[in-house]
Amino acid sequence: MMNGPNSQHLPLDWAIRPAFDVELKEYLLLAYLQRVHARFKEHKLYPYLAELQMHLTELTRLRERKQELQRELHGPLLGFDPHTGKPVYEAPAENAEMGVINTVVELALPGLQRTLAHGEELRQELQARMRLEPIGVQPLNLSEGWLLVRDGCEARVYNYTIPLVQGRSGQDAHRSVITRYVTTCTVSLSNTYDRIRSSLLKLHRDMPNAATFVLEAPQNIPFMETRIPLGRLLIHRAIADQRHTSRAT
Numbered sequence: 001m002m003n004g005p006n007s008q009h010l011p012l013d014w015a016i017r018p019a020f021d022v023e024l025k026e027y028l029l030l031a032y033l034q035r036v037h038a039r040f041k042e043h044k045l046y047p048y049l050a051e052l053q054m055h056l057t058e059l060t061r062l063r064e065r066k067q068e069l070q071r072e073l074h075g076p077l078l079g080f081d082p083h084t085g086k087p088v089y090e091a092p093a094e095n096a097e098m099g100v101i102n103t104v105v106e107l108a109l110p111g112l113q114r115t116l117a118h119g120e121e122l123r124q125e126l127q128a129r130m131r132l133e134p135i136g137v138q139p140l141n142l143s144e145g146w147l148l149v150r151d152g153c154e155a156r157v158y159n160y161t162i163p164l165v166q167g168r169s170g171q172d173a174h175r176s177v178i179t180r181y182v183t184t185c186t187v188s189l190s191n192t193y194d195r196i197r198s199s200l201l202k203l204h205r206d207m208p209n210a211a212t213f214v215l216e217a218p219q220n221i222p223f224m225e226t227r228i229p230l231g232r233l234l235i236h237r238a239i240a241d242q243r244h245t246s247r248a249t
Helices: 022-041 048-072 097-128 193-203 224-247
Strands: 079-081 087-089 133-136 144-151 154-161 178-186 211-216
Touching: 022 048, 022 097, 048 097, 097 224, 133 224, 144 178, 144 193, 144 224, 154 193, 154 224, 178 193, 193 211, 211 224
Parallel strands: 144 211
Antiparallel strands: 079 087, 133 211, 144 154, 154 178
């Protein structure tokens, strides 16, 4: 997804790819960040939040590896530190390509960090406008069930499963919640959430006591890029909170 020549994404290895030209790489970075900000203005969070975090992780690792290499390699002995007695070496010569990579890494990290922070603020703002509510009596095990995602006068029905919850929250927690689209139902005075839940339980007798949640959100929150990932995140949090409470008691 991130490596195609016409991709709207920034390749993960963009900083170390030829050509080693600071201006070109700065242009690639700024163009990418502009695209991400444009998506954020449309309230589209994913996959951009995950991409930004991957880029930050990769560049931080690259900088750490370079620092480790500098500690292991050194130039001629210059003398000894009069205070510690440790040898002092001349810094090793740095080739032009590595110099470009170092410049690009130091240039890129602040911009990526600011953009990720902006995206996280937007995620919290949009998530606060969404509501995840249980429907009916919930079972003790919430790791599998139904998610009704309200979309106007309809509700898209997803089957969700979550094998294991390691932590209580996290920006990538939605990845551990697996959803599968099942059907779309009309929501009305006669076809309420409870009635939809009852119909699902009758049709899927292999899940006789499945948990059921409904997710409601403003219409201006994009469905696939934001509403579904944040719905998964809210389900992950609900299950993690339940397990945390169970362990505490």
